[in-house]
Amino acid sequence: PTSYILHPTSYILHPTCKASSQTTAYFIYNFFSIESNQIEMKFIHLLSTFLATTKTTNTVYAFIPQQHPNIPAAVRQPSLTSVFSKYATTNKLKDENMKAYPQQTPHSGRHFLPTHPAFQKRSKIKRLTSKILNQFRRHPFRNKRKRFMEGWYYRLTLPEENVSFAFIFSIEDPDNTKDTDLALTCVQVMGPNDQYVTQADRDHRKFWAWQGSQALGCIFEHNNGNDNEQNSYVDALDPIDFEKDVKSGFQMLPNRLQGKVNGHDGSLGGVLEGQGIPRTCDFDLSIRPLSGWGDDEDESSSQQKSTAGWLASYSVFEPHWQVTLSDARATGHATWDGKRYDFKDAPFYAEKNWGGSFPSKWYWMQCNSFEGFTSPDGSSRLSLTAGGGIRKVPPGKTEDLGMVCIHHNGIFYEAVPWTGEMKWNVEPWGSWSFSARCTSGKRLFEVEVVAKCDEEGVKLRAPTEDLGMAYFCRDSFYANIELSMYELYWDKKQKKHLRGDPILENVKSMNRTGAVEIGGGPYWNPWKGESKMRQPMKALVKLPYFFQK
Numbered sequence: 001p002t003s004y005i006l007h008p009t010s011y012i013l014h015p016t017c018k019a020s021s022q023t024t025a026y027f028i029y030n031f032f033s034i035e036s037n038q039i040e041m042k043f044i045h046l047l048s049t050f051l052a053t054t055k056t057t058n059t060v061y062a063f064i065p066q067q068h069p070n071i072p073a074a075v076r077q078p079s080l081t082s083v084f085s086k087y088a089t090t091n092k093l094k095d096e097n098m099k100a101y102p103q104q105t106p107h108s109g110r111h112f113l114p115t116h117p118a119f120q121k122r123s124k125i126k127r128l129t130s131k132i133l134n135q136f137r138r139h140p141f142r143n144k145r146k147r148f149m150e151g152w153y154y155r156l157t158l159p160e161e162n163v164s165f166a167f168i169f170s171i172e173d174p175d176n177t178k179d180t181d182l183a184l185t186c187v188q189v190m191g192p193n194d195q196y197v198t199q200a201d202r203d204h205r206k207f208w209a210w211q212g213s214q215a216l217g218c219i220f221e222h223n224n225g226n227d228n229e230q231n232s233y234v235d236a237l238d239p240i241d242f243e244k245d246v247k248s249g250f251q252m253l254p255n256r257l258q259g260k261v262n263g264h265d266g267s268l269g270g271v272l273e274g275q276g277i278p279r280t281c282d283f284d285l286s287i288r289p290l291s292g293w294g295d296d297e298d299e300s301s302s303q304q305k306s307t308a309g310w311l312a313s314y315s316v317f318e319p320h321w322q323v324t325l326s327d328a329r330a331t332g333h334a335t336w337d338g339k340r341y342d343f344k345d346a347p348f349y350a351e352k353n354w355g356g357s358f359p360s361k362w363y364w365m366q367c368n369s370f371e372g373f374t375s376p377d378g379s380s381r382l383s384l385t386a387g388g389g390i391r392k393v394p395p396g397k398t399e400d401l402g403m404v405c406i407h408h409n410g411i412f413y414e415a416v417p418w419t420g421e422m423k424w425n426v427e428p429w430g431s432w433s434f435s436a437r438c439t440s441g442k443r444l445f446e447v448e449v450v451a452k453c454d455e456e457g458v459k460l461r462a463p464t465e466d467l468g469m470a471y472f473c474r475d476s477f478y479a480n481i482e483l484s485m486y487e488l489y490w491d492k493k494q495k496k497h498l499r500g501d502p503i504l505e506n507v508k509s510m511n512r513t514g515a516v517e518i519g520g521g522p523y524w525n526p527w528k529g530e531s532k533m534r535q536p537m538k539a540l541v542k543l544p545y546f547f548q549k
Helices: 033-053 124-135 227-232 238-245 537-547
Strands: 003-008 012-017 021-028 083-085 149-158 163-172 182-191 195-201 207-208 216-222 246-253 256-265 278-291 320-336 340-354 361-367 381-395 395-407 411-415 420-426 433-438 446-452 456-464 468-491 496-508 514-520 528-531
Touching: 083 124, 149 456, 163 216, 163 246, 163 456, 163 468, 182 256, 182 514, 195 216, 195 411, 195 456, 207 361, 216 381, 227 340, 238 246, 238 256, 278 340, 320 381, 320 395, 320 433, 340 381, 361 433, 361 468, 381 468, 395 420, 395 433, 395 446, 395 468, 395 496, 395 528, 411 433, 433 468
Parallel strands: none
Antiparallel strands: 012 021, 149 163, 149 340, 163 182, 182 195, 195 256, 207 216, 216 246, 246 256, 256 278, 278 320, 320 340, 361 381, 361 514, 381 395, 395 411, 420 433, 420 528, 433 446, 446 468, 456 468, 468 496, 468 514
8 A cells, every 4th residue: 555656558447345445546547648638637636635635545456457356357468668756745735645655764764866857857946845855864064066876775585595686776976066087876795605796877867766766776777778768768768678679788676676687797898788797687577565664564553763873764873774674574686697586575674875975884784684583574573773883964074973772572672772782893804792781762772793703804985075976985794793681671780771581682693694884984993982963963763752652
C-alpha cells in the first residue's frame, strides 16, 4: 500500500471494495509523451488529490501490476512505454500515506534536483516550488557552484555460500550551474572474494530518483542502441521492460532491485569506459522490508527515525547519513563474471549518504546475518549498524562522533551521542572494537562489539571534495563479529547506571559475513576516541527523547 500511482497501459480508473469497506483505487493510463497528455495528467492530479484528501481512497497499489492478484487481468497488460511515476497529491496528505511500506524511514527519497530533460519541462510553478523546498535539504553554505553528492548502498548477504554483494549507486554535481569535471553517475558493485566492478558516465541527466520514497536508477545503454530514447524516460521502467530493453544500467524500486553492469575491474584504472579489465554483473531481486530505523510499525508505535537525529532533516550536519533498511529479506539472483547465485529470503540492508563529500575520516560495521537470527519469515532476527567519524558542523567546526544501533526482533536499541556515550578503538586494518551505553530515553542498555578481519579487503571509491570519485576507503565482507548487549538500571545508592541482565550475549556472525570499513585518514596508528557532540546541538537533537516514556 502506497500513494504511488502506476500507469502502464491504458487510461483506466478501477475502484474495488474490500471486506473492510475501504476503497482501493488503481490509476493506470498510457504515457507516450508528456506534452500530449498534459490534460490527462492534470486530471489525474486533481482526482487523486480529491480521493486522498476526502479519504475516499485508503490504498493505492503500484509496483509490478502483472503479479498483483487484486488487479483485474484486463488491466495487467504490459506496455513498452510503461513508466512508473510518483505524484505528490497535496500537503494535506498524511505522511503515512506517502510511505511505500510501513518501515520507510525519513530521507528515503532523493535530495538532489534531477537534470533530466523531462524533469525540466515541468511547469514553472512546480519547478520554483521544488527549488525552494530543496534548499532546506542542502548544506547551509551550498549553492549550485558547490560540490554535492548523493549515494545509495545496498548489501546482500548469502551466509551459506559465504558470499556478499554491495550495490552502490551515486550521483555527483547533478544541478551545478557550470559543468565540472567531477560530475558523474556511477555504479559500483562489490562481489565474491571482495572483488569489485564499476561503470560510470559523465552525463548526470540519465539519473532519476523519486522524492518521496526510495526509488532511483540510470540507463547507461539501451538494447536497441538508440540512446536518444533516454529523453522519453521520466522515471522507472516496468521491471519486465527493464529486463527487455536495457543493455546496461540499474534501477531500485521500493521492493525491487535490478541491474546490468557492463563495466570493468574497479580496483584497476579509472571509473569510465575502457579504463580497466572488463567485468560484468547482473542482478534482479525482490525485497521484503523487516526493519527500517526504529521499532517495528504497529498501532502504538511512532514513525521511523532519522539516523543522525531529527536535525538531519535540516541543513546542519555535513555529510548526512540515513539507514533506510536495517533488515530485510531478498529473493532473486545475481550473476558475477558468468557465475549465477540464486537465493531466497537472504539478509538485505540499505543506507544512503548525501552532502558535499564523505567525512575526512570514518569507520563502519554492519551485519544482519548472526547465528540463530536469520529466519526466513523474520520472526527471529538481529541487525547491527555501527559507525562514526569526523563530520562538519556550523560554523566551520568539526566533531568526532560514533554510534552503535541494534534491531532485535522488532525492537530498536539506539546508543547515540545524544542519549549516552560511545567509545571506539579502530586499528589501521583488521580490528574494530566498540562499547556504547544508552542512559536516557525509554530503553536503557549497554553494548559491546568486536570485529576481526584477516582478509586484505578492497579499496573502494567514494566522493571526495576535490578529486571527485576517488579511492578513499577500504572494505571487506569477511569479518567475524561478536556482540553482547545488557540492560542498564539506575542504582540510587551509587548514583550511576549499572549493568543488569543480558539481552544478547556473545552472539556471533555466521560464516565470516560481517562487513567492515575504514575511510579517509590518515590511518597510520590505531584510532581511539569517544563521542563528543557539541552543545547546543546535543541538547537540540536530544529534545524529542524527553517526551518518551
